[in-house]
Amino acid sequence: MMDTAKKTFVLVHGAWHGGWCYRHTAAALRKMGHEVFTPTHTGVGERAHRADEDITLETHIRDVAGCIEAEELSDIILVGHSYGGMVITGVADRMADCIKALVYLDAFVPDDGESLMALLRKAVEPPVAEQFIDGFRGAALENNCGMMHPLTAEMLHVSPANREWVNRRCVPQALATFEMPVFLSGKIENVKRRTYILADGWDPSPFRYFADKYTGTPGWNVIKLPGGHDVMVDPPNELAVALAKIA
Numbered sequence: 001m002m003d004t005a006k007k008t009f010v011l012v013h014g015a016w017h018g019g020w021c022y023r024h025t026a027a028a029l030r031k032m033g034h035e036v037f038t039p040t041h042t043g044v045g046e047r048a049h050r051a052d053e054d055i056t057l058e059t060h061i062r063d064v065a066g067c068i069e070a071e072e073l074s075d076i077i078l079v080g081h082s083y084g085g086m087v088i089t090g091v092a093d094r095m096a097d098c099i100k101a102l103v104y105l106d107a108f109v110p111d112d113g114e115s116l117m118a119l120l121r122k123a124v125e126p127p128v129a130e131q132f133i134d135g136f137r138g139a140a141l142e143n144n145c146g147m148m149h150p151l152t153a154e155m156l157h158v159s160p161a162n163r164e165w166v167n168r169r170c171v172p173q174a175l176a177t178f179e180m181p182v183f184l185s186g187k188i189e190n191v192k193r194r195t196y197i198l199a200d201g202w203d204p205s206p207f208r209y210f211a212d213k214y215t216g217t218p219g220w221n222v223i224k225l226p227g228g229h230d231v232m233v234d235p236p237n238e239l240a241v242a243l244a245k246i247a
Contacts, residue, residue: 014082018045053146157228
């Protein structure tokens with residue numbers, strides 16, 4: 001049976017996207033009676049006019065923490081997609097008392113001192129990791145702009161019906177967000193409920209590494225959903241149902 005208790009979700013997007021990508025998932029969760037917030041990071045989405053090479057992971061952690069503080073939220077199910085896993089890890093370490101559960105949605109899961117670039121080298125074979133990293137850094141060298149081009153919807157295996165929307169809405173993001181490590185105090189360990197949702201329909205995916213790592217780990221539940229990387233775009237209703245089941 002579906003748990004019908006009202007829950008509070010904060011849905012954190014990944015690189016190059018914005019809160020817009022959760023449009024249909026958020027609508028489905030709200031239709032179920034849940035409270036949903038979809039903050040957008042500085043420099044992307046409707047905040048693209050604030051784009052700057054000096055934006056870092058810390059900027060985005062503060063964006064989400066600021067949303068939680070301003071809305072006076074508690075008992076949160078905090079969801080992070082892709083790069084958003086870096087962000088929610090930093091937020092949870094600072095605001096563990098407000099968070100009921102963490103959900104990593106085809107996302108990076110860093111330990112203290114790890115950057116997204118460092119995790120790429122762990123999660124995929126070295127030639128693939130270097131191809132991604134060289135591409136990100138090469139884009140940032142163009143005119144010394146410090147910005148990374150979005151990966152295309154085709155590369156992320158977004159369904160053909162949604163590719164134009166995703167490609168149209170994604171914008172460049174500062175390389176510094178991928179280079180900066182997350183620094184943790186250890187308070188994140190107070191958040192005992194964690195779920196990893198793997199998008200099981202695309203490769204080469206760095207996220208299989210994390211799903212395998214946390215399968216069978218106490219405190220973690222690992223589930224798989226079909227489709228490409230942008231789970232909230234392609235099967236939004238299925239994702240909403242999976243999120244609504246989280247205690």
